[in-house]
Amino acid sequence: MQMELDKVHMKVAVLLKQVPDLAEELEVDESGKALDTEYIKFRLNEYDEHALEEAVCLKEAGQATEIVAFALDGEEVDKALFSAMAKGADKAVKLTGPEVEGSRQAAALFAETLGMDYDLIMTGVQSVDDRDGMMGPMLSSMLKVPCVSVVTRVEGKESSVTVHKEYFGGLMAAFDVQLPAVLGIQAARQTPRYAPVSKVRQIQQSAIIEEKSASGVSGSATSKVTTMAPPTKTGGAKILGSVDELMELLKKKGVA
Amino acid sequence: MGNVLVITEHMKGEFQDISFEMLGQARKLSTGGSCSALVYGSMKDRSSELGAADRVLCVGGSDDFNPETYASAALQIIQSEFPDLVLVGSTSMGIDLAPVLGVSLDLPIISYCSCIEISGDNFEFTSQLYSGKMDVKSTAPKAVAMVLAGSFSAEDGKSGGSASVENVTADFGVGRVQFKELIEPEAAEVDITQSDILVAVGRGIGGKDDIEVAQELAKNLNADLACSRPVVDAGWLPKSCQVGKSGLKVNPKVYIALGISGAPEHLEGMKDVSTIIAINTDKNAPIFDVAHYGMTGDLFDICEELEDSLS
Numbered sequence: 075m076q077m078e079l080d081k082v083h084m085k086v087a088v089l090l091k092q093v094p095d096l097a098e099e100l101e102v103d104e105s106g107k108a109l110d111t112e113y114i115k116f117r118l119n120e121y122d123e124h125a126l127e128e129a130v131c132l133k134e135a136g137q138a139t140e141i142v143a144f145a146l147d148g149e150e151v152d153k154a155l156f157s158a159m160a161k162g163a164d165k166a167v168k169l170t171g172p173e174v175e176g177s178r179q180a181a182a183l184f185a186e187t188l189g190m191d192y193d194l195i196m197t198g199v200q201s202v203d204d205r206d207g208m209m210g211p212m213l214s215s216m217l218k219v220p221c222v223s224v225v226t227r228v229e230g231k232e233s234s235v236t237v238h239k240e241y242f243g244g245l246m247a248a249f250d251v252q253l254p255a256v257l258g259i260q261a262a263r264q265t266p267r268y269a270p271v272s273k274v275r276q277i278q279q280s281a282i283i284e285e286k287s288a289s290g291v292s293g294s295a296t297s298k299v300t301t302m303a304p305p306t307k308t309g310g311a312k313i314l315g316s317v318d319e320l321m322e323l324l325k326k327k328g329v330a
Numbered sequence: 331m332g333n334v335l336v337i338t339e340h341m342k343g344e345f346q347d348i349s350f351e352m353l354g355q356a357r358k359l360s361t362g363g364s365c366s367a368l369v370y371g372s373m374k375d376r377s378s379e380l381g382a383a384d385r386v387l388c389v390g391g392s393d394d395f396n397p398e399t400y401a402s403a404a405l406q407i408i409q410s411e412f413p414d415l416v417l418v419g420s421t422s423m424g425i426d427l428a429p430v431l432g433v434s435l436d437l438p439i440i441s442y443c444s445c446i447e448i449s450g451d452n453f454e455f456t457s458q459l460y461s462g463k464m465d466v467k468s469t470a471p472k473a474v475a476m477v478l479a480g481s482f483s484a485e486d487g488k489s490g491g492s493a494s495v496e497n498v499t500a501d502f503g504v505g506r507v508q509f510k511e512l513i514e515p516e517a518a519e520v521d522i523t524q525s526d527i528l529v530a531v532g533r534g535i536g537g538k539d540d541i542e543v544a545q546e547l548a549k550n551l552n553a554d555l556a557c558s559r560p561v562v563d564a565g566w567l568p569k570s571c572q573v574g575k576s577g578l579k580v581n582p583k584v585y586i587a588l589g590i591s592g593a594p595e596h597l598e599g600m601k602d603v604s605t606i607i608a609i610n611t612d613k614n615a616p617i618f619d620v621a622h623y624g625m626t627g628d629l630f631d632i633c634e635e636l637e638d639s640l641s
């Protein structure tokens with residue numbers, strides 16, 4: 075009963091984004107301005123794994139009552155949403171409707187969809203293709219609520235959260251943030267849990283993904299992409315053909 | 331076009347290098363206009379270091395970074411100064427500021443900028459996307475750009491005359507975010523910033539147990555062990571081993587990178603090392619662009635063979 079005092083009833087939204095798997099060979103499409111996504115594998119943005127993990131930790135600590143995972147319709151999104159439920163999300167929602175280009179439009183869409191329904195919106199800190207800004211702080215700005223990003227620890231209070239924001243070299247700062255708020259998560263307090271395939275399959279059979287159609291995206295200030303290309307090599311490494319050559323190099327450098 | 335505003339960054343009473351890097355570039359881009367630097371709190375007393383700017387705008391406020399207050403103050407200054415280009419660091423602090431400024435001012439936001447040039451009536455930006463595997467060029471007449479550390483010369487921003495120092499008043503928000511304290515890193519067993527030789531492992535090492543392979547190599551080479559961020563996040567090595575943007579900047583004589591792809595955030599911490607040797611299975615890994623020597627192949631095979639030759 076004593077613990078009851080620490081209970082906080084936060085409703086948490088976690089936003090999930092699929093990104094190209096960088097282990098794949100990346101190629102530019104015919105327009106010369108975008109990635110050719112036809113043969114690419116997609117996976118969940120790794121920081122979203124951390125956002126979800128931290129949300130589940132909050133719930134396990136009795137500081138959140140409900141976790142809803144959101145994603146925009148797209149490549150392999152169902153898999154990500156079912157897997158989020160297998161890891162502890164109570165509900166999964168897929169937004170269908172307009173074609174969304176970039177994080178800024180996505181932010182506008184989520185601002186409209188989420189409104190003030192959640193105490194805490196948790197996003198990943200960034201992703202590898204957010205050319206037009208990071209969604210967490212953009213979304214907060216649209217909703218006119220506070221945001222702290224690059225967060226590694228969240229502690230729920232009655233009407234606020236205490237978060238750790240990471241700077242560099244292990245240096246961090248602690249902030250109190252009034253709810254409702256948006257957080258950009260860099261790393262969860264612990265390594266994100268893994269959902270066994272059997273559990274995901276079980277969820278797939280028993281749970282459903284709620285679909286919600288979102289209305290059109292509004293235009294906002296954008297820059298104009300002119301080209302996309304692999305970086306031009308600037309010198310680059312001298313490629314060694316064998317371990318013997320490497321050994322020789324190490325000797326020359328006084329290392330071996 | 332031609333008016334450029336730099337949002338400076340500082341920590342513990344010192345301007346961060348990124349501030350000078352942005353200022354040097356702002357100086358070059360502001361031909362025909364003016365180059366201003368926004369400083370917070372008591373950093374006003376260090377304004378003389380920002381001589382590359384024409385004007386230093388001092389908003390006061392706390393020395394401790396606060397996402398809400400710093401963004402609120404910057405927003406007001408931008409609204410009264412109308413710069414064409416606002417430069418913000420692609421840093422932990424910048425991530426909290428740039429997106430908010432861009433949305434509030436309805437200006438395009440350009441992430442991961444490694445190059446900014448003038449092209450006719452536009453600025454042309456190069457963004458390093460997909461962890462440095464693609465360069466995307468874009469143009470806009472006005473923007474908030476997030477500058478990757480190490481893209482421009484800090485020296486350029488440190489030279490110059492003397493700027494006019496102006497006090498400007500700003501509103502610091504409604505107090506929804508409260509700074510509480512700085513949390514210092516835990517004491518490290520080994521200070522990798524002092525190491526002569528580093529063997530650094532990345533996600534390519536695969537698992538906690540395999541760290542041993544790198545440990546063994548480090549021992550035989552009299553080197554210390556370092557790593558990329560995912561290795562720390564996975565709990566395989568302590569934070570004190572992390573090299574990069576949110577880790578440490580290192581400068582050993584030799585840096586051996588095993589299974590590290592070379593994301594901009596990692597490169598920030600090691601790209602100035604004089605001898606970088608990279609081992610990676612992916613011949614297109616960006617690490618090979620900054621490395622001086624490279625081997626494409628499986629790190630385990632190569633380490634094993636190396637151990638044999640070493641013993």
Ligand SMILES: Cc1cc2nc3c(=O)[nH]c(=O)nc-3n(C[C@H](O)[C@H](O)[C@H](O)COP(=O)(O)OP(=O)(O)OC[C@H]3O[C@@H](n4cnc5c(N)ncnc54)[C@H](O)[C@@H]3O)c2cc1C
Nearest residue numbers: 532533534558559574575576577589590591596611612629
């Ligand atoms: C705000 C912020 C701050 C960050 N700060 C840092 C930071 O300080 N330091 C940092 O490192 N990162 C940082 N990152 C993360 C960064 O963006 C990258 O995700 C990270 O650097 C990638 O680490 P990696 O190269 O080890 O892993 P990956 O990018 O996954 O690369 C693994 C590499 O290993 C290779 N490989 C796989 N198997 C083998 C094998 N058997 N033999 C040889 N090679 C193999 C692969 O080809 C691949 O190139 C930060 C990110 C954010 C958002």
Ligand SMILES: Nc1ncnc2c1ncn2[C@@H]1O[C@H](COP(=O)(O)O)[C@@H](O)[C@H]1O
Nearest residue numbers: 089090091177197198200201204208209
């Ligand atoms: N299209 C999207 N769908 C769902 N979540 C997104 C989307 N874009 C961004 N996000 C969220 O915002 C975070 C930051 O992404 P980004 O804006 O790409 O840097 C991601 O980790 C997600 O949590």
